[in-house]
């Protein structure tokens with residue numbers, strides 16, 4: 001008689017021996033009973049068949065995967081996932097339902113990172129048909145259906161991730177129906193050719209925590225709610241400004257500048273990059289960027305950006321602080337990275353990813369300008385780097401109290417007045 005352990009070892013060994021191309025790419029886990037058939041088709045030809053548990057609609061997106069174990073409501077509402085089909089490597093998704101839409105003292109949704117689902121669709125191994133959580137008000141399926149987002153379950157996400165790791169993030173089509181759509185008839189459009197930041201950003205200035213003692217301009221490239229909250233929690237008044245806001249015209253009214261995360265390729269944000277380039281020349285108070293913010297600051301400083309093969313998305317990415325040697329575990333969601341192999345004069349690398357060596361942040365050597373590629377605001381994810389917000393707002397406050405003029409122009413303008421006062 002063969003022991004269960006020996007049987008398991010034999011099964012695993014034979015699965016490992018079978019080339020991926022010879023394994024069936026079909027429903028792997030049981031699908032939702034009574035659900036419609038859905039298909040995930042990659043542009044490269046692979047077809048995964050499963051069950052639909054979201055909206056009965058077809059969509060196209062860049063197929064990307066996240067290794068996060070928790071936080072599907074936060075990830076799905078993260079504007080940086082706009083235009084993407086989000087694959088969860090964690091097989092069981094949906095088991096805690098979807099939370100209530102309560103707001104905090106700043107009027108920001110407590111349990112979501114923006115007002116709506118931002119990814120184009122979701123792909124899961126094993127959708128949990130039963131959910132349980134004290135704060136849940138609906139199922140993941142009901143939420144997706146209500147917001148018009150297609151969702152597929154029963155997909156062998158291990159095989160799918162294997163493909164995506166090999167060939168890189170790939171365009172995918174998610175559709176509901178008995179048969180897959182003829183690939184030749186799909187209008188394969190790459191969302192990254194669009195300026196997704198312009199779609200995700202606010203179009204008007206919005207003020208949070210108006211009584212804060214320091215005034216931060218938060219450039220909204222598709223900011224996650226917890227970035228706004230984290231700055232407010234540090235006592236700052238936050239003006240959320242559009243991604244292409246004319247900062248140059250109002251630098252003197254801000255004690256600090258913060259650039260948010262955002263979707264798609266940073267190369268479309270030429271206006272924001274030009275604004276930052278100017279700010280780097282004249283601004284004297286702290287500037288900080290997160291993720292897209294790191295990329296835009298890098299581009300403004302003269303650093304190139306490139307697309308990673310499959311990106312880093314998850315809540316367990318190790319980043320090493322190059323100033324201290326300390327390693328922090330970080331939340332991440334990005335497909336592009338700064339090429340920090342050559343740094344422009346005046347700038348240095350700040351953090352490096354301990355897994356793949358990609359850039360995790362930069363800093364100006366003399367001025368208070370720095371940025372990180374990871375997400376200190378987490379949601380979901382570890383809180384190791386939450387200190388970033390306290391450090392930034394404390395630096396802003398210290399600069400203000402020390403009387404550092406916001407811009408070198410203001411200092412020059414102040415000089416004749418001071419000279420006149422001294423002479424009087």
Ligand SMILES: NC(=O)CC[C@H](N)C(=O)O
Nearest residue numbers: 261262264291292335336
């Ligand atoms: N989270 C982000 O800000 C992501 C930045 C950019 N869209 C990328 O994928 O690299």
